[in-house]
Amino acid sequence: MVDDFCLTDGRSGPTFWHMVNVDPPLLQMRGIVKQFPGARALDGVDLEIRAGEVHCLLGQNGAGKSTLIKVLAGAHQPDEGQILLDGRPVTIPHPVAGLRLGIATMYQELDVVDGLSVAENIYLGHELATAGFSQRRAATANTRALLRRLGHGDIAPHREVGRLSAAGKQIVSMARALSHDARVIVMDEPSAVLDAEEVDNLFRVVRELTASGVAVVYISHRLDEIRQIGDRITVLKDGRTVATGLPAAQTPTAELIRLMTGRTVEYAIPPRPPVPEDAATVLQVDGLTLRGSFRDVSFDVRAGEVVGLAGLVGSGRTEILETVFGARHATAGTVRVGGRRLRPGSVSDAVRAGIGLCPEERKSQGLLLDEPVYRNITLSTFGRNAKASFLDEGAERTVAREQIDALDVRPADPERRARTLSGGNQQKVLLARWLVHGCRVLLLDEPTRGVDVGARAEIYALVADLAAQGAAVVVVSSEIPEVLGLADRVLVVSEGRVVHEGPASGIDEHRVLDLVMEGSAA
Amino acid sequence: MTEIPAAVPADESARIEKASRSTQTTRTGIMHGATGRNLGLVIALVALCIFGVITAGERFASIDNVLTILRLASVIGVLSIGMTFVITGGGIDLSVGSVVGLSSVWASTLATQTMAQDTHWIVMVGCALAVGLGAGLVNGVLIAYGRVVAFIATLAMLVSARGLAEIIANRQTQIVKVQGFLDFFRDDFIGIPTLVWIFVVVAVAGWILLNRTTFGRRTIAVGGNPEAARLAGIKVKRHTMYLYALSGLAAGIGGVMMLGRTTAGSSTNGQLYELDAIAAVVVGGTLLIGGRGTIVGTVLGVLIFSTLTNVFTQNNLSISAQAVAKGVIIVVAVLLQQRIAERSRAGT
Numbered sequence: 020m021v022d023d024f025c026l027t028d029g030r031s032g033p034t035f036w037h038m039v040n041v042d043p044p045l046l047q048m049r050g051i052v053k054q055f056p057g058a059r060a061l062d063g064v065d066l067e068i069r070a071g072e073v074h075c076l077l078g079q080n081g082a083g084k085s086t087l088i089k090v091l092a093g094a095h096q097p098d099e100g101q102i103l104l105d106g107r108p109v110t111i112p113h114p115v116a117g118l119r120l121g122i123a124t125m126y127q128e129l130d131v132v133d134g135l136s137v138a139e140n141i142y143l144g145h146e147l148a149t150a151g152f153s154q155r156r157a158a159t160a161n162t163r164a165l166l167r168r169l170g171h172g173d174i175a176p177h178r179e180v181g182r183l184s185a186a187g188k189q190i191v192s193m194a195r196a197l198s199h200d201a202r203v204i205v206m207d208e209p210s211a212v213l214d215a216e217e218v219d220n221l222f223r224v225v226r227e228l229t230a231s232g233v234a235v236v237y238i239s240h241r242l243d244e245i246r247q248i249g250d251r252i253t254v255l256k257d258g259r260t261v262a263t264g265l266p267a268a269q270t271p272t273a274e275l276i277r278l279m280t281g282r283t284v285e286y287a288i289p290p291r292p293p294v295p296e297d298a299a300t301v302l303q304v305d306g307l308t309l310r311g312s313f314r315d316v317s318f319d320v321r322a323g324e325v326v327g328l329a330g331l332v333g334s335g336r337t338e339i340l341e342t343v344f345g346a347r348h349a350t351a352g353t354v355r356v357g358g359r360r361l362r363p364g365s366v367s368d369a370v371r372a373g374i375g376l377c378p379e380e381r382k383s384q385g386l387l388l389d390e391p392v393y394r395n396i397t398l399s400t401f402g403r404n405a406k407a408s409f410l411d412e413g414a415e416r417t418v419a420r421e422q423i424d425a426l427d428v429r430p431a432d433p434e435r436r437a438r439t440l441s442g443g444n445q446q447k448v449l450l451a452r453w454l455v456h457g458c459r460v461l462l463l464d465e466p467t468r469g470v471d472v473g474a475r476a477e478i479y480a481l482v483a484d485l486a487a488q489g490a491a492v493v494v495v496s497s498e499i500p501e502v503l504g505l506a507d508r509v510l511v512v513s514e515g516r517v518v519h520e521g522p523a524s525g526i527d528e529h530r531v532l533d534l535v536m537e538g539s540a541a
Numbered sequence: 542m543t544e545i546p547a548a549v550p551a552d553e554s555a556r557i558e559k560a561s562r563s564t565q566t567t568r569t570g571i572m573h574g575a576t577g578r579n580l581g582l583v584i585a586l587v588a589l590c591i592f593g594v595i596t597a598g599e600r601f602a603s604i605d606n607v608l609t610i611l612r613l614a615s616v617i618g619v620l621s622i623g624m625t626f627v628i629t630g631g632g633i634d635l636s637v638g639s640v641v642g643l644s645s646v647w648a649s650t651l652a653t654q655t656m657a658q659d660t661h662w663i664v665m666v667g668c669a670l671a672v673g674l675g676a677g678l679v680n681g682v683l684i685a686y687g688r689v690v691a692f693i694a695t696l697a698m699l700v701s702a703r704g705l706a707e708i709i710a711n712r713q714t715q716i717v718k719v720q721g722f723l724d725f726f727r728d729d730f731i732g733i734p735t736l737v738w739i740f741v742v743v744a745v746a747g748w749i750l751l752n753r754t755t756f757g758r759r760t761i762a763v764g765g766n767p768e769a770a771r772l773a774g775i776k777v778k779r780h781t782m783y784l785y786a787l788s789g790l791a792a793g794i795g796g797v798m799m800l801g802r803t804t805a806g807s808s809t810n811g812q813l814y815e816l817d818a819i820a821a822v823v824v825g826g827t828l829l830i831g832g833r834g835t836i837v838g839t840v841l842g843v844l845i846f847s848t849l850t851n852v853f854t855q856n857n858l859s860i861s862a863q864a865v866a867k868g869v870i871i872v873v874a875v876l877l878q879q880r881i882a883e884r885s886r887a888g889t
Contacts, residue, residue, distance in 0.1 A: 346772060370774030384772055387765040389832060398762060398773040402755045409754055452773065 051100035078255035123196030133181030307352035327506030375453030393419035443474025513538025623791025629834025636698035641811025644796030649806030677789015681782030726801025764831025
């Protein structure tokens, strides 16, 4: 399954060649599938890691990186697929088993105990002890040796970890991995909490580790880092491996972004007639600013128009939607719906004015998972059906059933708990909520994330329908072809600024990527 | 250079569809859903009663004794209804016992009683309810707008309301002398004491409020997923404040009932009632993390505990033994609930 691109492209120095030829891959994951209720987090991932390499894992939020490393650490059990260590199949039923096999994970939120000392943290869970008495002296000596190996002899073993900087905690986390004789160390966005100098030190440590034969799986959103430290790259998207074994130094950035964001499926986006010239402006955003996130964003959306926001994760696109909706309190600027100015930071004002948001994180931000589907559909409107504050559940069920039929929510059971629906059907439930509400403005954040192919096409058709009925729609998506296909007009967002605005027909995927990168460089 | 997998097979969506169907919950199991949980509580209550009849015979099974149990249940019962709302909304209110004490003291001060003598005994009721509502609003504002953790805010109210009650009462017991008030609470209606009627009215009102009104729906939404509720346009902060105000109001009603039952306002009234109320709510099947609440379950939980106390007293068992039994019941009930929740989640 795994192609050895590197054997033929002649990257890297002689050491690399040496190791590739002599050793079998240290670790292989084949066809890993992980199914969660209603969503397929991993759908056939292949990964091959060699001793002494820095293997970078790239992918958007939700691509399956976190699930994959949890499978590798033994925190999740795969439903299908195989893990091989030194060419032999292994199972990792729990995290301790992972550590025993020499697979250590440094999670993004550093999992150190602030109240314990450096040495206690490093030996947490595998304390050096005889008959229950901890051997503090041995632990201290070993800790000192481990820290010295990481080039941090300056950290005292008895120091309380809570007093260390983020970088210091990371060193402790790494020393803990080494104390388990780790052969594979997984680092989940290790640089996210570090400043430039600390990142340099991290890289030095990583190079020393790999020189001694340890493999490092490195996860980061920062492409420049991956170029500096990485040997090979695997790109995940929608729970699948879309490319593996790419040389980190040579693969063009545009290629990597295309792999992360580009199409893995055909986009069945229905064609739409152009927006009539005389269509009224429904949503006016003027000079909207959210400190620390984005600044001076202005755009209008007319009735029947779909406007797309294209940009990478962290560009500010989600925050723009949430601020328009009032879920975040704008630092400056105004939002108007039909000419009426909305109170900043007030979701209920926005909802009353006829704005609806389908949020990025459906489960945590959108749904009452243990409540029936019909109550999720009427969550914004149950008060409207009520008479003198008394609920009319019969009317709610009728309204919900109409939407279930119109949107083809499957299974078509208004009493089912939202938790048990697939991602696509959950998204339809959220859309139905705003359809019942009769929204004039619909804000869609990643409407097709975690949605299977069939349901995607249905959601595209729905968006087109809504626009045809006169709704003003704003779509955010990581998938640039999706934005270009759905939208009449596109705003390219980069580093919290709108760097381009124009008709969707006048721009292609590559041009958008160029703009995104120019924006980041500026 | 890259390996791009073939387009998703056509049967992919069918497969996902099938997978999601297999996780569908069945609603046939007798122990599933609200009815099943309540049935379990009813069985426990009946078992307790049978035990009571066997061990205490006539003394237990008399109408007088049943009314004693109900009277005993009534004050905690009213507090538990308020508590059900707070817990369903994802919070906790530790202050209700102290607020019972404070409102009973405030409503029975010389000044209040004099005013009641001059006008109408209802003044005392109004005073207690206002004190309870006020304390609840303070809790609510601190928690919703001051973003103080509910546990801490209501713990602070627990301590300071009790202290304030002691200051007002000067550690004295304030005998109620307003005859109209005493008569009202000593009275029966169709053979059932006023206190029990109040509990019944509050419970029915609570059931309607939780299950049939927009307020109840909002409570479940706010407790189940506050972020989703907020993004659907529900005013989560304001509603959270209302929930604590409601619980405070229930504690004020409890204070009036204590006054009626004991005919005296004392700063020690209602001590530790908050724990009995929380226990009854949790045993009743309301989720401590919020999002699901049951008034019927709460009422059954209250009845189970007060029947237990009565059965133990009838058999001359010590209060300490009662406490042990209560603890065991709480743990067993929660363990059973978790099993049921896991099973319904797994969809078997």
